[in-house]
Amino acid sequence: MPTEVISAPTVSLAEFQDAAKVVSSFAYHTPLLTSRLLSERTGFDVRLKAEMFQKGGSYKLRGPLNKFRHLTPEQRERGVICSSAGNHAQGVALAAGVYKMKAVVVMASNATQSKVDATRAYGAEVVQHGMIWDEANEKSKQLSQERGLTYIHPFDDIQLITGQGTLGLEVYEDFPEIDIAVVPIGGGGLISGVSIALKACNPKIKIIGVESSDGPGMKKSVEAGHVVTLDKIDCVIDGLRVKRVGETTFSVVQRFVDDIVTLPDKDIFDAMIWIMAHCKLVVEGAAAAPVAALLHGLIKAPAGSKVACVLSGGNVNLEQLRGLKWN
Numbered sequence: 001m002p003t004e005v006i007s008a009p010t011v012s013l014a015e016f017q018d019a020a021k022v023v024s025s026f027a028y029h030t031p032l033l034t035s036r037l038l039s040e041r042t043g044f045d046v047r048l049k050a051e052m053f054q055k056g057g058s059y060k061l062r063g064p065l066n067k068f069r070h071l072t073p074e075q076r077e078r079g080v081i082c083s084s085a086g087n088h089a090q091g092v093a094l095a096a097g098v099y100k101m102k103a104v105v106v107m108a109s110n111a112t113q114s115k116v117d118a119t120r121a122y123g124a125e126v127v128q129h130g131m132i133w134d135e136a137n138e139k140s141k142q143l144s145q146e147r148g149l150t151y152i153h154p155f156d157d158i159q160l161i162t163g164q165g166t167l168g169l170e171v172y173e174d175f176p177e178i179d180i181a182v183v184p185i186g187g188g189g190l191i192s193g194v195s196i197a198l199k200a201c202n203p204k205i206k207i208i209g210v211e212s213s214d215g216p217g218m219k220k221s222v223e224a225g226h227v228v229t230l231d232k233i234d235c236v237i238d239g240l241r242v243k244r245v246g247e248t249t250f251s252v253v254q255r256f257v258d259d260i261v262t263l264p265d266k267d268i269f270d271a272m273i274w275i276m277a278h279c280k281l282v283v284e285g286a287a288a289a290p291v292a293a294l295l296h297g298l299i300k301a302p303a304g305s306k307v308a309c310v311l312s313g314g315n316v317n318l319e320q321l322r323g324l325k326w327n
Helices: 014-026 036-042 059-068 071-077 086-100 113-121 133-147 158-164 166-174 189-201 217-224 247-256 267-277 285-295 318-322
Strands: 032-034 045-050 079-086 102-105 125-126 150-152 180-184 206-212 259-263 304-311
Touching: 014 059, 014 158, 014 166, 014 189, 036 045, 036 285, 045 166, 059 086, 059 158, 059 166, 059 189, 079 086, 079 133, 086 102, 086 113, 102 113, 102 133, 102 158, 113 125, 125 133, 133 150, 158 166, 158 189, 158 247, 166 189, 166 304, 180 189, 180 285, 189 206, 189 247, 206 217, 206 285, 217 247, 217 259, 259 285, 267 285, 285 304
Parallel strands: 045 304, 079 102, 079 150, 102 125, 180 206, 180 304, 206 259
Antiparallel strands: 032 045
16 A cells, blocks of 8 residues: 555544444444354454344445434435445435435446335335446436435445444444454445544554455555546446545545455355355355455465454345356
8 A cells, every 4th residue: 555645534433433323223233243164264263244134234324324414404305316236225215214304316227126126115216327336326416406406425425434434333342352354345435434433443453445356446546546437347246346436435545444455256256155155144245355355365464363354235136146156
């Protein structure tokens, strides 16, 4: 990682704790599970933050719960709009229901149908547009202007990031001796919140991000020293499939994340099956990325290191799953 960094926003421990009070009033404190087999294979003491047990099936509820409390009464009255590959959509829909607000979600035309159906079931209006998140995002900005809705970015917003960071506080509460947190990276909202929160608790904790090598937007941006837009993206894992990461998340990752490792979609899908077979947990592709990094020896640390992997969600595309093969 470069030593020279651009200015990055930060959040105090007190601000995270304040957000946690709001988030915990509706979201679950999800379990941190031990994994004997992963620990034996890696030589680390491995724990799994099981966010697939969260309401909505992923961590994405946390950010909107915190974001919406900062909206003005007039903004709440008009309602909100966002773009999403799926999990942010469900998080926004659920949180909007808590705050009794209208929510519109723009999702790609090829979004996982189960995520589209769940978003509608949670009360949001779904508009489908484009083939990747970036195209859906442009449509959501257009509709925001046309309908007078408040635009909610899925990752590049410090209040949203603070809400996601409450996950990090839970990890530290349950595992205060943690040495390393391994976190998936899509747009960077989750790892931004978790990295700031954990380092606020203990600056010595190392944060390692995991991206698909078929679309490593954050890693390439960090290497370049500025946010880059990928010319093409071959990654098919929706939670990791972003052509351009956020300016805010980039600055946070550049400052607070110690390393980013990458591996191809195939290895991440293999880890997804491995987790289901050996840990008896249903996880989506992005959630399997930290475990994939462990299984492939990409996490370099002394034997016995205490490692927490963030399993970010469990909203699995069953049609995609049918195409995978068991090892």
